[in-house]
Amino acid sequence: MEVLKIATAGSVDDGKSTLIGRLLYDTKSLTDDKLEAIEKTSKLKGYDYLDFSLATDGLVAEREQGITIDVAHIYFSTASKSYIIADTPGHVEYTRNMVTGASTSQAAIILIDARKGVIEQTNRHFFINNLLRVKDVVVAINKMDLVNFSEERYNQIKSDFERLMEKRDYEDQKITFIPVSALKGDNVVNHSENTPWYDGQTLLEHLEELDLQDIYNIGTPRFPVQYVIRPKTDDFHDFRGFAGKVYGGELNVGDEVVILPSMTKSRIKGIYFYDKKYKTAPRRSSVTITLEDEVNVSRGDMLVKAGDLPTIDKQFTATVSWMDSERLTAGGKYIVQHGINKVLAKVDSIEHKILPDYSGIEEGVAALEMNDIAQVKFRLNRPIFYDAFKAHRTNGSFILLDTRTNNTAGVGFIN
Numbered sequence: 001m002e003v004l005k006i007a008t009a010g011s012v013d014d015g016k017s018t019l020i021g022r023l024l025y026d027t028k029s030l031t032d033d034k035l036e037a038i039e040k041t042s043k044l045k046g047y048d049y050l051d052f053s054l055a056t057d058g059l060v061a062e063r064e065q066g067i068t069i070d071v072a073h074i075y076f077s078t079a080s081k082s083y084i085i086a087d088t089p090g091h092v093e094y095t096r097n098m099v100t101g102a103s104t105s106q107a108a109i110i111l112i113d114a115r116k117g118v119i120e121q122t123n124r125h126f127f128i129n130n131l132l133r134v135k136d137v138v139v140a141i142n143k144m145d146l147v148n149f150s151e152e153r154y155n156q157i158k159s160d161f162e163r164l165m166e167k168r169d170y171e172d173q174k175i176t177f178i179p180v181s182a183l184k185g186d187n188v189v190n191h192s193e194n195t196p197w198y199d200g201q202t203l204l205e206h207l208e209e210l211d212l213q214d215i216y217n218i219g220t221p222r223f224p225v226q227y228v229i230r231p232k233t234d235d236f237h238d239f240r241g242f243a244g245k246v247y248g249g250e251l252n253v254g255d256e257v258v259i260l261p262s263m264t265k266s267r268i269k270g271i272y273f274y275d276k277k278y279k280t281a282p283r284r285s286s287v288t289i290t291l292e293d294e295v296n297v298s299r300g301d302m303l304v305k306a307g308d309l310p311t312i313d314k315q316f317t318a319t320v321s322w323m324d325s326e327r328l329t330a331g332g333k334y335i336v337q338h339g340i341n342k343v344l345a346k347v348d349s350i351e352h353k354i355l356p357d358y359s360g361i362e363e364g365v366a367a368l369e370m371n372d373i374a375q376v377k378f379r380l381n382r383p384i385f386y387d388a389f390k391a392h393r394t395n396g397s398f399i400l401l402d403t404r405t406n407n408t409a410g411v412g413f414i415n
Contacts, residue, residue, distance in 0.1 A: 002383070007102040010111030012115070017087055021049055041054055073087075083207070130168045139175060140180050141179050174245075178200060188203050228297065229241040244286070245287075247283060248395070251281045252281075255305055261303070269290055273288070299348055314380045319374070319415065322370060324407065328347060330349050334401060338398040350366070351374070388415060397413050
C-alpha cells in the first residue's frame, strides 16, 4: 500500500489538531478506548461537542494549554493509502519543529483561520514549504462555520494567499484551496451542504488522488550504497551486490555508471529485489545492484550515470535552519552528515539571515540563534558529491551534528 507523508502548518488555534482528529474520526481510525477518552474529557470540560484535538495533543502541557508544542506523528489508513501526518507546532519559537516535520513530507496542509485570514505566520509556513520543495500544498481555510460559510470571505483569503504565492521561487508547487470546518466536519471527509458555492474535492478526496510518483521531484538518478551484499552460500558463492535506494530517476540494466568518489566506471549487470530480478529500478525503489566489473565499492559510495555527475567539492553554500540552543558562529566546527557520509566541516562565514516571512534578508549577522534561517558557507576536510537542493531534494540536503554532544544542531539545503 502507498504511504503518503503529510505535514500540517498553521498559527496557534487555527485548528490543526482538530482537523487531524476529525480525519481520524470520520475515517473510523480512532480506537474505541481513544474515542471514549475523548468523549469523557470533552464532557468534563463542559463542551457540547467532541474535542478532536485530544486525539493528537499527547503532551500534558499541550492538553493544558490547548496548543501543539512537539511534532506528533499520526498514522491512519484508507482502502487505498496509508497516511503519516506530522502535526507541527504553529508558534514562532517552534519553527525548527515545523522544518523537521516538513523535511520528510510529500505534501502539506496549511491551515488559515477564516476569521483572521493570511497573517505573518502564514507567510512563514508557506516560506518553509517553499524552501523544502514540498510539491503539493493544500490551503485549508478553516472555521468557515464562524464566518457563516461566506463565499466572499473565502475568496478574499484565497486572493490574499495568491499574492503571497507570487513571492515563491518554486514554480512546480501545486496549491489547492479547500474551505473546511474541522470541528463540524465540513469538506474534510464528506462534502458540506453549507458550501454549495464550492464544487471542488474534500480534503480526503484530494489526498486520496495524489500520485505519489508525481509528488517527488524528478531529477538525475543517484544511488548511495548502504550495504555490500556477500551471501557466500553455495548458490551465491561469488555474488557481490550493492544495496541502496534509487533517488531522482531510474537506473537500468546496461547503464554505464561511475562509482564515486573513486571515479571508476562499470555497467549495471543486474537489478534485484530479494529473489526477483528486474531490468529497471524506478526512483525511490530499494534494490540490490550488481556490476559487470569487479570494482571496489563500499558503504557510503555512490553510483551515478556516466556523464551525469554531481558536484564534487570541499566547499559549498547552503540555506541552514538552526535548531540548537548553542549559537552558530563563523569558525565553528560541525559534522556534516550528507546521506550516509559524515564529514568534518568548518563554518567559513554567515552570508546573511533570511527572514522567513518574505520580508527580506538581514546582513552583518554575527551568529545564528535557535530557529534562525540563513545562508552559510562551509569548508569540509574532504570532498562530498552533492547536487543543489532545488534540483535534487535528497542529495542536496544534510544535517549538522555538534562535535561535542553529537546533537542535531541544524539542517541544510545546498545552493
